[in-house]
Amino acid sequence: NRKYNEVDTVALTARFSALRASGGGEVQLRENYGPHGARQVESLAAAAGLHFKRYGRGTNTVLVTSTEPLPNYRPELDARHGTRQAEVALDDAEAARLEAALRRVGGAGAGGDSSTGSSDGGRTGGSGQYLPPHARREQEAAAVPDSWDDVPMADVLDAAPVDGGAPTQASARMRQRQLEHAHSPAAERMKEFRQKLPAFGARERLLAAVASNQVVVVSGETGCGKTTQLPQFLLEDAIARGRGAEASIVCTQPRRIAAISVAQRVAEERGERLGESVGYQVRLESERSEDTRLLFCTTGVLLRKMAGDRDLRSVTTVIVDEIHERGMYEDFLLVVLRDLLPRRPDLRVVLMSATLNAESFSEYFGGCPTMHIPGYTFPVDVRYLEDVLEATGHTIQPADSWGRGKAKPMAAGAGDANDISAPDYASPEYTTKYSAETVRSLHAWTGDEL
Template structure:
């Protein structure tokens, strides 16, 4: 027979040590052991009884491993079916999965894909099986690098196309400039032509350059037509048609074609500065001579040369420095494809000092001649 006082004191001490305030407690631990503890107090006999159930680590781990193994087998079987369907389907090229189970079972999936003649790769949290070899990195599967929609302006597209075509033309020019030389190494009796034309190379260079310029002219015409047919180009053309200079466009072009020098006068804002050089450039481009055309338009002040060039390039749907550029003292923006150059009168004078014939220049505009100073007068006299 147990002593009631000793049993009660034992239970109180036990409750304090476990920091428990109720009669029924249940403790479960998954790391080491599972303990089910239920104290029972008999008010009749004042005795304590303890029911304890213990689960060993081996039993718990065994159950967990069995469950994981069965899950892996089921997942691999499912992937076997997926890969078989991938091989049968001619349209699909790969399988992309973000399932955690697939990352867990990636080694088994990779071995299975290899046996079936497929390729697999683990990109971070994404498992990919493919019919073709996979790279080490896939930006489209990188969550830290989100996809963005990039819109390239039409002017930038034209500039890139022009640079690529210019590079191809340069390659063609270099290849065609190579002329087969006479092979006089293997035969001593080979006859040497002593009457070879010394200008043969220059003749070939000129013919090749003409072909390159013709191709460039064709490209310029296609680019101009695409801009004129675009919504922005049509809107800009409607604005240009509203200017008074547009009504005299055909007459001006005919007068320029028939005469060496003409004088054009008009009210302020009629479009003399911005439209007349464009009319000539557009006419030459449309006739397939755009690459052969080179126009210089002088302005009395550098600020006007810069502002007008920017306006004309915008009306053509291009960036400044493409077919339209400017050149002032200590500053300028022009490129190899610039065919309309706005500059100050001093720039033209310096050009005349080094090249009096203005080689390569087809048209010269001296704008605002009524405001002429010493430079404008000298330019008019030299021209």
């Protein structure tokens, strides 16, 4: 039997109380408490009003308690990540060139220190390690320049909009258009169809899960509506909250025909022309505009975008559809996204699968929440050949030559074509439910007519 360290509840309670009183920070526990001990620590953290996450597994498990929400994955706490750090001596000229290069790619702010510059906008330290939100705020506050005259005008224009700014006005226009369309007859008819889909009933659960978690895994049977509805829910919610102009949702599809057809369907449901708020981009073809906020694309297109924007600064939500297909591009995208999450705590990732293997993807992303959408059941009516013959009035003649001058052989046991007695395989209501013509046709039928 494995020997685990005993949890000192009194000492940890005092330690967590001190952490809560400090107003910011975290406690990392590397003792081997085992699964039961980890649950004890989690309970103590919850009782103190703190956030808790468990990273790694086995002897490499790290229990982290923090005053701020924690990401699902932290590479510096993953023993398998293999990160390496080294100090490099630079002379003044080399340091100046490095600082200029970091500023060009947006990693270091105006007047920033090249030793702490990072292309992740301060969410990680210079060593690439994760910084909790309170530490990021302290770092960002320390980086505020003494004079705004030293800040490039491009940085000012890219800053968050103030009241009356163009992005706010654009969001208001999008919300007004959405409200006007919602009361149109076409929207009412489309809403009736959408409400019949199982995915429509999971709208509030999905929005709540995405708002409170970086990664959410959604599984749903084919036909439940997850591909067309879930991206729409996120876009509609952002527009309704007055954040439509700030939203940038990318939904990947494994095939270009799927990306195009789904974009066309979603635009139709929204009562828009393709290329307005909903568009698509595949290799050598696109239909989008500056107003596009929901973009359907192939996985390769998103990977190509990340080659030039590795932190996806222009994207707020990434939806990866059909992850159960496990294509090469899809698997590589999941690896890249997992490494990206610590650098982008504001990024939301939704993984959608048509099978019930959500647990494996959830485990890969540090135990992120999962939700399942049931399939849509369609009514099925059983119709037999005799029903078709009865409905169409078609008759089968036993001696039909089919233009070859040859009579067709009778079915075994059929007897005389005028005999309307039921064959051995017929139901008791064979002669009472169907007409004499249908019964004679079934006696004459050999299968060649099909």
